[in-house]
Amino acid sequence: INIRDVYVSAGAGFVVALTGSIMTMPGLSKSPAAFGIDLTDDGKITGLF
Numbered sequence: 001i002n003i004r005d006v007y008v009s010a011g012a013g014f015v016v017a018l019t020g021s022i023m024t025m026p027g028l029s030k031s032p033a034a035f036g037i038d039l040t041d042d043g044k045i046t047g048l049f
Helices: none
Strands: 003-009 014-019
């Protein structure tokens, strides 16, 4: 097996070894996008895009 990259996932408590063309899922941001969504006084939704 050819290992092309290794990194520590400290929060999960393990070491990740990447081989071949495998891809990992991106992490989530610390602040969810839902926190930026709001409703104005006239009923319009803001913060979606």
